[in-house]
Amino acid sequence: MPPAPGDREARREDVSEAVWQVLADKGFGGLTLRAVAAAMGVSTGMLMHYFPTKRALLTHALDLLEKRTAERPRRVRPAAGLATVRAMLLDILPLTPGDTARNRVWVSSWDLSLADDGLATEQADRYTRLRATIRPHLEAARDLGELPAAADPDQLAATAVAFTHGLVVQALFDPDRFSHDVQIAMLDDFLVSTALHRPDGGSRPGPDSGVRP
Amino acid sequence: MPPAPGDREARREDVSEAVWQVLADKGFGGLTLRAVAAAMGVSTGMLMHYFPTKRALLTHALDLLEKRTAERPRRVRPAAGLATVRAMLLDILPLTPGDTARNRVWVSSWDLSLADDGLATEQADRYTRLRATIRPHLEAARDLGELPAAADPDQLAATAVAFTHGLVVQALFDPDRFSHDVQIAMLDDFLVSTALHRPDGGSRPGPDSGVRP
Numbered sequence: 001m002p003p004a005p006g007d008r009e010a011r012r013e014d015v016s017e018a019v020w021q022v023l024a025d026k027g028f029g030g031l032t033l034r035a036v037a038a039a040m041g042v043s044t045g046m047l048m049h050y051f052p053t054k055r056a057l058l059t060h061a062l063d064l065l066e067k068r069t070a071e072r073p074r075r076v077r078p079a080a081g082l083a084t085v086r087a088m089l090l091d092i093l094p095l096t097p098g099d100t101a102r103n104r105v106w107v108s109s110w111d112l113s114l115a116d117d118g119l120a121t122e123q124a125d126r127y128t129r130l131r132a133t134i135r136p137h138l139e140a141a142r143d144l145g146e147l148p149a150a151a152d153p154d155q156l157a158a159t160a161v162a163f164t165h166g167l168v169v170q171a172l173f174d175p176d177r178f179s180h181d182v183q184i185a186m187l188d189d190f191l192v193s194t195a196l197h198r199p200d201g202g203s204r205p206g207p208d209s210g211v212r213p
Numbered sequence: 214m215p216p217a218p219g220d221r222e223a224r225r226e227d228v229s230e231a232v233w234q235v236l237a238d239k240g241f242g243g244l245t246l247r248a249v250a251a252a253m254g255v256s257t258g259m260l261m262h263y264f265p266t267k268r269a270l271l272t273h274a275l276d277l278l279e280k281r282t283a284e285r286p287r288r289v290r291p292a293a294g295l296a297t298v299r300a301m302l303l304d305i306l307p308l309t310p311g312d313t314a315r316n317r318v319w320v321s322s323w324d325l326s327l328a329d330d331g332l333a334t335e336q337a338d339r340y341t342r343l344r345a346t347i348r349p350h351l352e353a354a355r356d357l358g359e360l361p362a363a364a365d366p367d368q369l370a371a372t373a374v375a376f377t378h379g380l381v382v383q384a385l386f387d388p389d390r391f392s393h394d395v396q397i398a399m400l401d402d403f404l405v406s407t408a409l410h411r412p413d414g415g416s417r418p419g420p421d422s423g424v425r426p
Contacts (some may be wrong), residue, residue, distance in 0.1 A: 027324045029242055104327055111240045111324040114317055114385060124387040158383060158391075159399055165382055166375030172327060174337040178371075186372055193406040 014040060015050050019061055020068070024101040027108030031061055058112065062119075065105050072098065081141040086191055088134055089164045093183050094171050103168045131157040146195055156194060163190050227253060228263050232274055233281070237314040240321030244274055271325065275332070278318050285311065294354040295404055301347055302377045302400055307384050308393050316381045344370040359408055369407060376403050 018039040022031055033051060037044045051057040075087040094100035113119040131154070138153040138160075147156070167186060171178035231252040235244055246264060250257045264270040288300040307313035326332040344367070351366040351373075360369070380399060384391035 025328075027328045029324045030328050108324040108327060110382065111242045111321040114321060115238075115240045115243050120386055124390075127383055127386060128390075155395075155399060155402065158380075159376065159403060162379030162383060162399070163372065163376045164379065166377065166379030167371075169323065169378055170340055170371060170375060173333055173340060177337075177341075182368075186368060186375070189368065190372060 023105045084137040297350040
Protein backbone atom coordinates (compact mmCIF):
# COMPACT_ATOMS: atom_id res chain seq x y z
CA MET A 1 0.00 0.00 0.00
CA PRO A 2 1.37 3.44 -0.82
CA PRO A 3 1.57 5.78 2.19
CA ALA A 4 -1.27 8.27 2.72
CA PRO A 5 -0.55 11.68 1.09
CA GLY A 6 -0.17 13.39 4.49
CA ASP A 7 2.63 11.02 5.48
CA ARG A 8 4.49 11.37 2.25
CA GLU A 9 6.58 14.46 3.02
CA ALA A 10 7.76 13.25 6.43
CA ARG A 11 8.45 9.83 4.98
CA ARG A 12 10.38 11.37 2.11
CA GLU A 13 12.74 12.97 4.64
CA ASP A 14 13.22 9.59 6.32
CA VAL A 15 13.97 8.01 2.98
CA SER A 16 16.55 10.68 2.14
CA GLU A 17 18.23 10.26 5.50
CA ALA A 18 18.42 6.49 5.00
CA VAL A 19 19.83 6.92 1.48
CA TRP A 20 22.47 9.27 2.93
CA GLN A 21 23.39 6.82 5.70
CA VAL A 22 23.91 4.03 3.17
CA LEU A 23 26.00 6.33 0.93
CA ALA A 24 28.19 7.55 3.79
CA ASP A 25 28.74 3.98 4.96
CA LYS A 26 28.95 1.97 1.73
CA GLY A 27 29.27 4.47 -1.11
CA PHE A 28 27.44 4.28 -4.43
CA GLY A 29 28.71 0.71 -4.91
CA GLY A 30 26.68 -0.33 -1.87
CA LEU A 31 23.58 1.74 -2.63
CA THR A 32 20.72 -0.70 -3.23
CA LEU A 33 17.02 -0.63 -2.45
CA ARG A 34 17.66 -3.53 -0.09
CA ALA A 35 20.32 -1.57 1.87
CA VAL A 36 18.13 1.53 2.13
CA ALA A 37 15.13 -0.57 3.20
CA ALA A 38 17.27 -2.27 5.87
CA ALA A 39 18.49 1.13 7.15
CA MET A 40 14.83 2.21 7.51
CA GLY A 41 13.47 -1.09 8.75
CA VAL A 42 10.91 -1.22 5.94
CA SER A 43 10.30 -3.54 3.00
CA THR A 44 11.91 -3.01 -0.38
CA GLY A 45 8.33 -3.04 -1.74
CA MET A 46 7.53 0.12 0.24
CA LEU A 47 10.66 1.81 -1.16
CA MET A 48 9.64 1.02 -4.71
CA HIS A 49 6.90 3.64 -4.38
CA TYR A 50 9.75 6.19 -4.15
CA PHE A 51 12.27 4.54 -6.43
CA PRO A 52 10.68 2.37 -9.11
CA THR A 53 14.09 1.79 -10.68
CA LYS A 54 17.73 1.64 -9.61
CA ARG A 55 18.29 4.69 -11.79
CA ALA A 56 15.70 6.66 -9.79
CA LEU A 57 17.54 5.76 -6.58
CA LEU A 58 20.89 6.87 -8.03
CA THR A 59 19.43 10.14 -9.32
CA HIS A 60 17.94 10.87 -5.91
CA ALA A 61 21.29 10.08 -4.26
CA LEU A 62 23.17 12.45 -6.56
CA ASP A 63 20.56 15.20 -6.02
CA LEU A 64 20.88 14.71 -2.28
CA LEU A 65 24.66 15.01 -2.50
CA GLU A 66 24.35 18.26 -4.50
CA LYS A 67 21.78 19.64 -2.07
CA ARG A 68 23.75 18.78 1.06
CA THR A 69 26.89 20.25 -0.49
CA ALA A 70 25.13 23.46 -1.50
CA GLU A 71 23.53 23.86 1.94
CA ARG A 72 26.57 22.98 4.04
CA PRO A 73 27.72 25.53 6.64
CA ARG A 74 30.57 27.67 5.35
CA ARG A 75 33.24 29.82 6.83
CA VAL A 76 32.85 33.58 6.70
CA ARG A 77 34.54 34.80 3.55
CA PRO A 78 37.16 37.51 4.04
CA ALA A 79 36.72 40.40 1.68
CA ALA A 80 39.14 39.50 -1.10
CA GLY A 81 42.22 37.73 -2.31
CA LEU A 82 44.06 34.66 -1.07
CA ALA A 83 42.45 34.70 2.38
CA THR A 84 39.11 34.06 0.66
CA VAL A 85 40.63 31.27 -1.43
CA ARG A 86 41.93 29.76 1.80
CA ALA A 87 38.44 29.87 3.38
CA MET A 88 36.92 28.26 0.27
CA LEU A 89 39.45 25.43 0.23
CA LEU A 90 39.11 24.87 3.99
CA ASP A 91 35.36 24.49 3.37
CA ILE A 92 36.16 21.59 1.02
CA LEU A 93 38.60 19.64 3.20
CA PRO A 94 37.29 16.83 5.46
CA LEU A 95 37.69 18.72 8.74
CA THR A 96 34.30 17.86 10.28
CA PRO A 97 32.31 14.60 10.33
CA GLY A 98 29.78 16.12 7.92
CA ASP A 99 32.46 17.27 5.49
CA THR A 100 34.16 13.89 5.72
CA ALA A 101 30.92 12.09 4.86
CA ARG A 102 30.21 14.42 1.93
CA ASN A 103 33.72 14.01 0.56
CA ARG A 104 33.54 10.26 0.94
CA VAL A 105 30.29 10.23 -1.07
CA TRP A 106 31.68 12.58 -3.74
CA VAL A 107 34.81 10.44 -4.24
CA SER A 108 32.59 7.37 -4.38
CA SER A 109 30.39 9.02 -7.04
CA TRP A 110 33.29 9.31 -9.49
CA ASP A 111 33.11 5.58 -10.34
CA LEU A 112 29.47 5.98 -11.33
CA SER A 113 30.05 9.28 -13.18
CA LEU A 114 33.03 8.02 -15.19
CA ALA A 115 30.91 5.13 -16.48
CA ASP A 116 28.02 7.29 -17.74
CA ASP A 117 28.47 9.98 -20.40
CA GLY A 118 25.69 12.18 -19.03
CA LEU A 119 26.92 12.00 -15.46
CA ALA A 120 30.52 12.56 -16.60
CA THR A 121 29.46 15.77 -18.35
CA GLU A 122 27.64 16.90 -15.22
CA GLN A 123 30.76 16.23 -13.15
CA ALA A 124 32.96 18.10 -15.65
CA ASP A 125 30.52 21.04 -15.46
CA ARG A 126 30.61 20.88 -11.66
CA TYR A 127 34.41 21.19 -11.80
CA THR A 128 34.11 24.11 -14.22
CA ARG A 129 31.75 25.87 -11.79
CA LEU A 130 34.02 25.18 -8.82
CA ARG A 131 37.03 26.65 -10.63
CA ALA A 132 34.91 29.63 -11.74
CA THR A 133 33.95 30.27 -8.09
CA ILE A 134 37.59 30.40 -7.02
CA ARG A 135 38.97 32.24 -10.05
CA PRO A 136 37.77 35.82 -9.23
CA HIS A 137 39.45 35.66 -5.84
CA LEU A 138 42.73 34.64 -7.46
CA GLU A 139 42.33 37.50 -9.88
CA ALA A 140 41.73 39.84 -6.91
CA ALA A 141 44.81 38.38 -5.20
CA ARG A 142 46.84 39.17 -8.30
CA ASP A 143 45.47 42.70 -8.43
CA LEU A 144 46.25 43.11 -4.72
CA GLY A 145 49.85 42.06 -5.38
CA GLU A 146 49.47 38.78 -3.47
CA LEU A 147 50.27 36.85 -6.66
CA PRO A 148 52.78 37.56 -9.44
CA ALA A 149 51.46 39.99 -12.06
CA ALA A 150 51.81 37.27 -14.70
CA ALA A 151 49.87 34.67 -12.67
CA ASP A 152 47.15 32.85 -14.62
CA PRO A 153 43.98 32.73 -12.45
CA ASP A 154 42.39 29.99 -14.57
CA GLN A 155 45.37 27.70 -14.24
CA LEU A 156 45.84 28.49 -10.55
CA ALA A 157 42.15 27.71 -9.85
CA ALA A 158 42.60 24.30 -11.48
CA THR A 159 45.80 23.74 -9.50
CA ALA A 160 44.13 24.73 -6.21
CA VAL A 161 41.21 22.36 -6.87
CA ALA A 162 43.63 19.58 -7.85
CA PHE A 163 45.68 19.99 -4.68
CA THR A 164 42.57 20.13 -2.49
CA HIS A 165 40.78 17.12 -3.96
CA GLY A 166 43.97 15.04 -4.01
CA LEU A 167 44.44 15.88 -0.34
CA VAL A 168 40.81 14.90 0.33
CA VAL A 169 41.42 11.44 -1.14
CA GLN A 170 44.59 10.80 0.88
CA ALA A 171 42.92 12.09 4.06
CA LEU A 172 39.85 9.87 3.57
CA PHE A 173 42.03 6.77 3.35
CA ASP A 174 44.44 7.76 6.13
CA PRO A 175 42.76 10.13 8.61
CA ASP A 176 45.39 9.42 11.29
CA ARG A 177 48.23 10.54 9.04
CA PHE A 178 46.23 13.51 7.74
CA SER A 179 45.00 15.08 10.97
CA HIS A 180 43.21 18.41 10.78
CA ASP A 181 46.44 20.21 11.70
CA VAL A 182 48.36 18.44 8.93
CA GLN A 183 45.70 19.23 6.33
CA ILE A 184 45.63 22.90 7.32
CA ALA A 185 49.44 23.15 7.39
CA MET A 186 49.61 21.57 3.92
CA LEU A 187 47.01 24.01 2.59
CA ASP A 188 48.80 27.01 4.09
CA ASP A 189 52.16 25.92 2.70
CA PHE A 190 50.58 25.31 -0.69
CA LEU A 191 49.11 28.83 -0.67
CA VAL A 192 52.40 30.38 0.44
CA SER A 193 54.22 28.60 -2.41
CA THR A 194 51.56 29.76 -4.85
CA ALA A 195 51.77 33.31 -3.55
CA LEU A 196 55.52 33.64 -3.90
CA HIS A 197 56.65 35.94 -6.61
CA ARG A 198 58.83 34.28 -9.16
CA PRO A 199 62.29 35.90 -9.39
CA ASP A 200 61.56 36.97 -12.96
CA GLY A 201 57.90 37.72 -12.34
CA GLY A 202 56.96 35.22 -15.06
CA SER A 203 54.38 32.47 -14.73
CA ARG A 204 56.31 29.72 -16.51
CA PRO A 205 59.67 28.13 -15.89
CA GLY A 206 62.20 29.30 -18.41
CA PRO A 207 63.96 26.82 -20.68
CA ASP A 208 66.98 26.86 -18.36
CA SER A 209 64.95 26.17 -15.23
CA GLY A 210 66.43 23.44 -13.08
CA VAL A 211 62.96 21.92 -12.88
CA ARG A 212 62.93 20.76 -16.46
CA PRO A 213 65.20 17.75 -16.99
CA MET B 214 33.16 -28.55 -18.17
CA PRO B 215 36.36 -26.89 -16.95
CA PRO B 216 38.94 -26.22 -19.69
CA ALA B 217 41.73 -28.77 -20.21
CA PRO B 218 44.85 -27.91 -18.17
CA GLY B 219 46.84 -27.05 -21.30
CA ASP B 220 44.34 -24.37 -22.28
CA ARG B 221 44.15 -22.84 -18.85
CA GLU B 222 47.09 -20.43 -19.06
CA ALA B 223 46.14 -18.97 -22.43
CA ARG B 224 42.53 -18.70 -21.35
CA ARG B 225 43.57 -17.00 -18.12
CA GLU B 226 45.21 -14.25 -20.20
CA ASP B 227 42.02 -13.85 -22.20
CA VAL B 228 40.00 -13.60 -19.00
CA SER B 229 42.34 -10.94 -17.58
CA GLU B 230 42.13 -8.92 -20.79
CA ALA B 231 38.32 -9.07 -20.72
CA VAL B 232 38.26 -8.02 -17.05
CA TRP B 233 40.50 -5.07 -17.94
CA GLN B 234 38.28 -4.03 -20.84
CA VAL B 235 35.21 -4.02 -18.61
CA LEU B 236 37.06 -2.04 -15.91
CA ALA B 237 38.38 0.55 -18.36
CA ASP B 238 34.92 0.94 -19.88
CA LYS B 239 32.56 0.64 -16.90
CA GLY B 240 34.72 0.81 -13.77
CA PHE B 241 34.34 -1.37 -10.70
CA GLY B 242 30.65 -0.44 -10.51
CA GLY B 243 30.13 -2.20 -13.85
CA LEU B 244 32.36 -5.20 -13.18
CA THR B 245 30.13 -8.28 -13.18
CA LEU B 246 30.59 -11.86 -14.33
CA ARG B 247 27.92 -11.16 -16.92
CA ALA B 248 29.82 -8.17 -18.35
CA VAL B 249 33.13 -10.07 -18.49
CA ALA B 250 31.42 -13.07 -20.10
CA ALA B 251 29.84 -10.77 -22.71
CA ALA B 252 33.24 -9.17 -23.44
CA MET B 253 34.68 -12.66 -24.07
CA GLY B 254 31.66 -14.12 -25.84
CA VAL B 255 31.44 -17.00 -23.34
CA SER B 256 28.89 -18.10 -20.77
CA THR B 257 28.91 -16.86 -17.19
CA GLY B 258 29.04 -20.55 -16.22
CA MET B 259 32.45 -20.88 -17.90
CA LEU B 260 33.72 -17.83 -16.00
CA MET B 261 32.65 -19.30 -12.67
CA HIS B 262 35.52 -21.77 -12.99
CA TYR B 263 37.81 -18.75 -12.63
CA PHE B 264 35.70 -16.64 -10.31
CA PRO B 265 33.42 -18.70 -8.09
CA THR B 266 32.38 -15.52 -6.23
CA LYS B 267 32.03 -11.80 -6.91
CA ARG B 268 34.77 -11.28 -4.34
CA ALA B 269 37.15 -13.47 -6.38
CA LEU B 270 36.45 -11.34 -9.46
CA LEU B 271 37.09 -8.09 -7.55
CA THR B 272 40.32 -9.45 -6.05
CA HIS B 273 41.53 -10.47 -9.50
CA ALA B 274 40.64 -7.02 -10.86
CA LEU B 275 42.58 -5.25 -8.11
CA ASP B 276 45.58 -7.56 -8.60
CA LEU B 277 45.47 -6.86 -12.32
CA LEU B 278 45.41 -3.10 -11.67
CA GLU B 279 48.44 -3.39 -9.34
CA LYS B 280 50.29 -5.56 -11.86
CA ARG B 281 49.60 -3.30 -14.84
CA THR B 282 50.61 -0.26 -12.82
CA ALA B 283 53.85 -1.88 -11.63
CA GLU B 284 54.74 -3.05 -15.14
CA ARG B 285 53.85 0.14 -17.01
CA PRO B 286 56.54 1.79 -19.12
CA ARG B 287 58.26 4.65 -17.32
CA ARG B 288 60.33 7.64 -18.23
CA VAL B 289 64.07 7.50 -17.70
CA ARG B 290 64.79 8.92 -14.26
CA PRO B 291 67.31 11.76 -14.19
CA ALA B 292 69.97 11.29 -11.56
CA ALA B 293 68.56 13.29 -8.67
CA GLY B 294 66.39 16.04 -7.34
CA LEU B 295 63.31 17.78 -8.73
CA ALA B 296 63.87 16.60 -12.29
CA THR B 297 63.32 13.04 -11.03
CA VAL B 298 60.22 14.08 -9.12
CA ARG B 299 58.95 15.64 -12.35
CA ALA B 300 59.54 12.38 -14.27
CA MET B 301 57.75 10.37 -11.56
CA LEU B 302 54.71 12.67 -11.58
CA LEU B 303 54.59 12.73 -15.39
CA ASP B 304 54.47 8.91 -15.22
CA ILE B 305 51.28 9.20 -13.14
CA LEU B 306 49.37 11.72 -15.28
CA PRO B 307 46.94 10.49 -17.98
CA LEU B 308 49.14 11.40 -20.95
CA THR B 309 48.75 8.15 -22.92
CA PRO B 310 45.70 5.93 -23.56
CA GLY B 311 47.19 3.25 -21.28
CA ASP B 312 47.83 5.73 -18.46
CA THR B 313 44.35 7.18 -18.91
CA ALA B 314 42.75 3.72 -18.60
CA ARG B 315 44.81 2.86 -15.52
CA ASN B 316 43.95 6.17 -13.84
CA ARG B 317 40.30 5.74 -14.66
CA VAL B 318 40.34 2.28 -13.04
CA TRP B 319 42.25 3.53 -9.99
CA VAL B 320 39.79 6.40 -9.41
CA SER B 321 36.94 3.95 -9.86
CA SER B 322 38.48 1.58 -7.28
CA TRP B 323 38.25 4.19 -4.51
CA ASP B 324 34.49 3.64 -4.12
CA LEU B 325 35.11 -0.06 -3.49
CA SER B 326 38.10 0.56 -1.22
CA LEU B 327 36.39 3.19 0.94
CA ALA B 328 33.57 0.72 1.66
CA ASP B 329 35.84 -2.13 2.82
CA ASP B 330 38.18 -1.80 5.81
CA GLY B 331 40.74 -4.24 4.44
CA LEU B 332 40.84 -2.59 1.01
CA ALA B 333 40.95 0.88 2.59
CA THR B 334 44.03 -0.13 4.59
CA GLU B 335 45.65 -1.49 1.42
CA GLN B 336 44.94 1.80 -0.36
CA ALA B 337 46.33 3.83 2.57
CA ASP B 338 49.48 1.65 2.45
CA ARG B 339 49.71 2.18 -1.31
CA TYR B 340 49.66 5.95 -0.73
CA THR B 341 52.32 5.61 1.97
CA ARG B 342 54.53 3.67 -0.47
CA LEU B 343 53.98 6.21 -3.25
CA ARG B 344 54.96 9.10 -0.97
CA ALA B 345 57.99 7.10 0.24
CA THR B 346 59.09 6.62 -3.37
CA ILE B 347 59.03 10.35 -4.03
CA ARG B 348 60.41 11.51 -0.68
CA PRO B 349 64.14 10.69 -1.19
CA HIS B 350 64.18 12.74 -4.39
CA LEU B 351 62.71 15.73 -2.56
CA GLU B 352 65.35 15.25 0.12
CA ALA B 353 68.01 15.18 -2.59
CA ALA B 354 66.48 18.33 -4.12
CA ARG B 355 66.74 20.04 -0.76
CA ASP B 356 70.36 18.92 -0.36
CA LEU B 357 71.09 20.16 -3.89
CA GLY B 358 69.67 23.57 -2.99
CA GLU B 359 66.66 23.16 -5.29
CA LEU B 360 64.34 23.45 -2.27
CA PRO B 361 64.55 25.64 0.83
CA ALA B 362 66.78 24.22 3.56
CA ALA B 363 63.77 24.06 5.89
CA ALA B 364 61.58 22.17 3.37
CA ASP B 365 59.78 19.12 4.79
CA PRO B 366 60.17 16.24 2.28
CA ASP B 367 57.38 14.19 3.89
CA GLN B 368 54.88 16.99 3.61
CA LEU B 369 56.01 17.96 0.11
CA ALA B 370 55.64 14.35 -1.06
CA ALA B 371 52.04 14.34 0.20
CA THR B 372 51.42 17.70 -1.49
CA ALA B 373 52.91 16.51 -4.80
CA VAL B 374 50.75 13.35 -4.73
CA ALA B 375 47.68 15.43 -3.82
CA PHE B 376 48.24 17.86 -6.69
CA THR B 377 48.89 15.04 -9.17
CA HIS B 378 45.91 12.86 -8.27
CA GLY B 379 43.57 15.86 -8.11
CA LEU B 380 44.74 16.81 -11.58
CA VAL B 381 44.17 13.23 -12.75
CA VAL B 382 40.53 13.39 -11.64
CA GLN B 383 39.84 16.72 -13.36
CA ALA B 384 41.60 15.53 -16.53
CA LEU B 385 39.62 12.26 -16.64
CA PHE B 386 36.33 14.17 -16.55
CA ASP B 387 37.42 16.94 -18.91
CA PRO B 388 40.17 15.75 -21.26
CA ASP B 389 39.52 18.61 -23.72
CA ARG B 390 40.13 21.27 -21.07
CA PHE B 391 43.13 19.36 -19.65
CA SER B 392 45.13 18.63 -22.78
CA HIS B 393 48.57 17.09 -22.41
CA ASP B 394 50.16 20.54 -22.75
CA VAL B 395 47.94 21.98 -20.02
CA GLN B 396 48.67 19.10 -17.64
CA ILE B 397 52.42 19.43 -18.20
CA ALA B 398 52.35 23.23 -17.82
CA MET B 399 50.41 22.88 -14.56
CA LEU B 400 52.91 20.33 -13.26
CA ASP B 401 55.86 22.51 -14.20
CA ASP B 402 54.35 25.60 -12.58
CA PHE B 403 53.51 23.58 -9.48
CA LEU B 404 57.13 22.40 -9.24
CA VAL B 405 58.50 25.90 -9.80
CA SER B 406 56.26 27.22 -7.01
CA THR B 407 57.39 24.40 -4.74
CA ALA B 408 61.02 25.02 -5.57
CA LEU B 409 60.97 28.72 -4.79
CA HIS B 410 62.79 29.72 -1.69
CA ARG B 411 60.63 31.39 0.89
CA PRO B 412 61.86 34.92 1.69
CA ASP B 413 62.59 33.92 5.30
CA GLY B 414 63.79 30.42 4.43
CA GLY B 415 61.09 28.94 6.67
CA SER B 416 58.66 26.19 5.72
CA ARG B 417 55.55 27.63 7.38
CA PRO B 418 53.74 30.91 6.93
CA GLY B 419 54.31 33.13 9.93
CA PRO B 420 51.40 34.37 12.00
CA ASP B 421 51.50 37.64 10.10
CA SER B 422 51.43 36.05 6.67
CA GLY B 423 48.90 37.61 4.36
CA VAL B 424 47.67 34.12 3.54
CA ARG B 425 46.05 33.59 6.92
CA PRO B 426 42.84 35.55 7.28
